[in-house]
Amino acid sequence: MGMFKKTADSVPITSQISITSKNRSLWNYILRKRYLYLMLIPASIYFLIFNYAPMYGILIAFKDFSFKKGIWGSDWIGLENFRYMFQLDNFYSVFTNSILLSLLRILFTFPIPILLALLLNDIKSSKYQKVMQTLFYLPHFVSWVVIGGILINFLSPVSGIINILIQSFGGEPIFFLAEDKYFKPIVILTSIWKDSGWGTIIYLAAITGISSDLYEAARIDGANKLKCLRYITLPCIKSTVVIMLILRLGSIMNNGFEQIFILQNSKNLGVSEVFETYTYRLGLLGGRYSFATTVGLFTSVIGIIFLLASNKIAGKMGEEGIW
Known part of the structure; x- marks a missing residue:
């Protein structure tokens, strides 16, 4: 042997x-x-210190956390926090609000930066193009606190300019932020205004990287602008679009705390309560840190599932994905 x-x-x-x-x-x-x-x-070093080192804190989700005892000294309770979370009456409404609002954001806000990049790339004057780029980018640097304050004043049922115009045409004033049907359109429109210009940077860079020889060859063959767009520009930036979409789906449970919290009030809480504000109210304000960590871990797992699924679908469509 x-x-x-x-x-x-x-x-x-x-x-x-x-x-x-x-x-x-x-x-x-x-x-x-x-x-x-x-x-x-x-x-x-930055990611090791601020992203990976704090990951040991997810143990709080499986413990009855106490500041006095610390993370390691707190009592281990297993999945009790998760059972409690799933048994809450408003948990599933918060989950529905988070998913629905995020999907609406993707549906309406994701294509806008691509469209803006295509329009900016078609501007012949470099000076005018730079001016337009700057105008599109500027809202990104304005805080949601400032935007929220301006928006609340604009939509005020008493002194808001929108309601003044409505009343000038004989209509009744509308309390936009107090009615459920207006909340999601307001969030989506403000997101488009603030972040679409900044998102054009990536797509504009991808378009700029396309070889000019392809366009010259297409023009020699008699292709017009629409055909160049359809057969050259869009196919060349398709991989960039797919990667950005995969990353966006990976953060599907993140709706942005600042924007939602500023526009949220007791009247629209039924449609505006998402996991960020839910964690803030029940977990942080209530001092229930174990519950806050549980909700955060749950949303992270959902995000990973969407990320893996979208990357798998991209691979089956012939795209490389993110790995």
């Missing part, structure tokens, strides 16, 4: 040589790109 026993000496010499050559080629590649790897060190 000893003749069938495998030892380290029985590994073929050719395999050992190939492994050694691969290791050498890897180190040679790292040495050639050493400056790029050095540039990665600060970003790696």
Whole structure:
């Protein structure tokens, strides 16, 4: 039986040589790109300290957390927090609000940056193009607190300019932020106004990277602008669009705390309560940190499921996805 026993000496010499050559080629590649790897060190340290190190805090979701006892000293209660979360009466309404609002955002806000990038790319004057880019980007740098304050004043049923115009045409004033049917359109429209210009940066960069030879060859063949757009521009940026969509689906449970919280009030709570504000009210204001961590862990798992599913679908469609 000893003749069938495998030892380290029985590994073929050719395999050992190939492994050694691969290791050498890897180190040679790292040495050639050493400056790029050095540039990665600060970003790696940042993510290790602020993103990966705090992940041990998810243990709070499985414990009856107490500041006095600390994370490790708190009593272990297993899945009790999750059972409590699923038994809450308003949990499923919050879950529905979060998913529905996020899907509506994707449906209406995701295509706008692509359209803006296509329009900006078609502007011939470089000065005018830069001016328009700046105008589109500026709202991104305005705080949601400022935007929310302006919006609340604009939509005020007493002194808001919108209701003044409605009354000038003989209509009755509307308390927009107190009626459920207006909340989601307001959130989506403000999201488009604030963030669409910033999102055009990625798509505009992808369009700029398309070789001009493709357009020249198409024009020689008699293609007009629409055909160039259909057969050159859109196919060339399709992979970028797919990656951005996958990443957006991965954060489907994130609706943005600042925007929702500022526009939220007791009248529209039935449609405006999402997981960010839900965690803030029950978990942080109520001092129930275990419950807040449980909700956060649940939303993260849902986001990972959407991310993996969308990446798998992209792979079946012939796209590379994000890995």
